[in-house]
Amino acid sequence: MDDVIYLDHAATSAPKPERVAARIARYLQMEGLSAGRGSYRRAVTIGQEIEGGRKKLASLIHAESADRVVFTTSGTEALNLALGCLGQEPGHVIVTSWEHNSVLRPLAAAADRGVTITEVEPGADGRTDPGDVRAAITSETKLICCVHASNVTGVIQPVGEICQLAKERGILSLIDAAQTVGHLPIDVQEMGCSLLAAPCHKGLLAPLGTGFLYLQPGLEDRIPPLQFGGTGTQSEQAVQPAELPYRYESGSRNVPGLIGLAASLEAMSPESIADDAAHQRELTAFCLDRLKGIPGVTVSLPDLPGELRVGVLSLNVEGQDPRVVGTILDEYFQIEVRTGFHCAPQAHQWLGTAELGGTVRISFGSTTSESEIEKLADALQQIAGSF
Structure with missing residues (x-):
């Protein structure tokens, strides 16, 4: 081809990249082990490799610590998880005209329980004016969603200004970084976002079936897990662990994808x-x-x-x-x-x-x-x- x-x-x-393909092939042919489900050395080593990738990714986006980065199966899952911050009560959400269906469709479902949505259109240059976002805020606004860069036109939004605005008003901000992670330098602390979601198979060059969600400290109390089950930790308890990232990582992980991510990140800076x-x-x-x-x-x-x-x-x-x-x-x-x-x-x-x-x-x-x-x-x- x-x-x-x-x-x-x-x-x-x-x-x-060849380094990704080679590492996954070696895993499938020579290892094939689950991670975090055994105390024998090879399983522990695989788990450490995945955690090394988590630390590298956290460093690249300047997260406060590695446990603020939760692995998901896609950017879509990460966005759906993040939107759990809305809870089950009515409220108000602001979105831009550039949002992906991975945001729009969960919000359409949330509208059935009384959540209202305001769409802010961009200016002639395709950029969303933070002043228009400010004007759309009401006393009921819980969340502002903004894609970092459009997957249709590539236009980059002023996410730093929008996140700062949300912070000033005590509103959560969710950034969809599907087209920017790995392609643009990102500092979540400088940006000031509450949540940042992205797939790993685009700019980070990892396999399909990988994604992540960054959560600002303290938000885990406001976002329920999408699923419950085995985490490899605190197995004697009947309830889901409260600690990150295990609170959100139930079930056997996509080990080929995550070690592929770790291999890809080795060459990124x-x-x-x-x-x-x-x-x-x-x-x-x-x-x-x-x-x-x-x-x-x-x-x-x-x-x-x-x-x-x-x-x-x-x-x-x-x-x-x-x-x-x-x-x-x-x-x-x-x-x-x-x-x-x-x-x-x-x-x-x-x-x-x-x-x-x-x-x-x-x-x-x-x-x-x-x-x-x-x-x-x-x-x-x-x-x-x-x-």
Whole structure:
């Protein structure tokens, strides 16, 4: 598959680094043990390896301690867990127009028990104005949800200002960092967020089936577990352990995924993440420059400065369903992109692309090259010209 160009890194990074694949293969072929379920040396060693990954991840996001990082099976599970902070009573939640269905759908379910939701639309540049968020706050507001960077357009939101605003008003803040962890430097303490959720299989280059939730100290008393069961600790007790991270990590863990995460994190540092961010900005600028000259191709928010977006772009070809364009790119040019609504329907309402069937999304990874973008631009020029 060397001739295939993969431009769907916003869905998941691919292929995974060799160090990740090699470590998982060795585990599956030579070990295959559960972690935290045995006192024999090999099981203990596997558990220590996973905990080493937790410590490295906590360090990368500047969490207060490693136990503030709870492993989940996905960013979706992490967001659902975080939304447990709403409890069972009515209340008010503020969201942005860029939120993913992993936030919108749990909130739609919460609306059945009386939770009200206010959507704050962005300005012309795609950025949410913290002043508009402030204006939406009521005496009933419990939570402000904000995606760090849109998975449709790549626009980066002013999450620091929004989190500070929430803190000043005694309101919890939840940041969806699915498109930024591993791609942008993140300091949860400086940001001031109450909760930060993300998958590990995107910017962190780990396997699918891995994610995490960061909880600010003290919040565990306000967020119930999604499930209860064996944790490998305090097994003699009939109730769930109160200590983090075990309070939220019931059942046998995804050991292949978590040791793959640990292997990936071995080569990550604040410096490497900053380098990746610069690489993504360069690729995005190069791609925008190539696409702007193609008649019939329209890019969403084309003039947004590079420092305000990650490596995610959305486009449409005049008069064509995005799914048709994506199929042609795949079948005739061996270029893999994502098409449709990208699980963010409100974003498309704001962009005006809902009636078009969404967009063609292009997203870059650490292995993406300018030559691949050149081939994409040439393919789109042929497609737009033929129609």
